[in-house]
Amino acid sequence: MEWQTYLKDSDVLDLYKRCKHGYNLTNVWNPCPTCFPKPSKKQVGGDHYKDMAIQPSEFIYRNELNWLQGNAIKYICRHNRKHGSQDIDKAIHYLELLKEWEYEPE
Numbered sequence: 001m002e003w004q005t006y007l008k009d010s011d012v013l014d015l016y017k018r019c020k021h022g023y024n025l026t027n028v029w030n031p032c033p034t035c036f037p038k039p040s041k042k043q044v045g046g047d048h049y050k051d052m053a054i055q056p057s058e059f060i061y062r063n064e065l066n067w068l069q070g071n072a073i074k075y076i077c078r079h080n081r082k083h084g085s086q087d088i089d090k091a092i093h094y095l096e097l098l099k100e101w102e103y104e105p106e
């Protein structure tokens, strides 16, 4: 018997169109959330922010905080999951820069 009797060409093509989670890869309006997570739902290089109720990056962006404020918050939020007291020192350094540049005229 020929293989065509078991599997039609259209069945094979349909398998190539689907990811392993069953989502149709040609339908850009309904992407697989595992294969194509939204940028706000993924973290590159670690998972030390993933259990937080509000992601530091979203908090910083929505409140329009500046570079120094944002970095201070980032290091405060991750110290107990990443580099410990070094992260606290970095947060303090950003706050010291903020204090110097905002409140101490040259």
Ligand SMILES: [Zn+2]
Pocket (backbone or CB within 6 Å): 019, 020, 021, 022, 023, 032, 033, 034, 035, 036
């Ligand atoms: Zn998938």
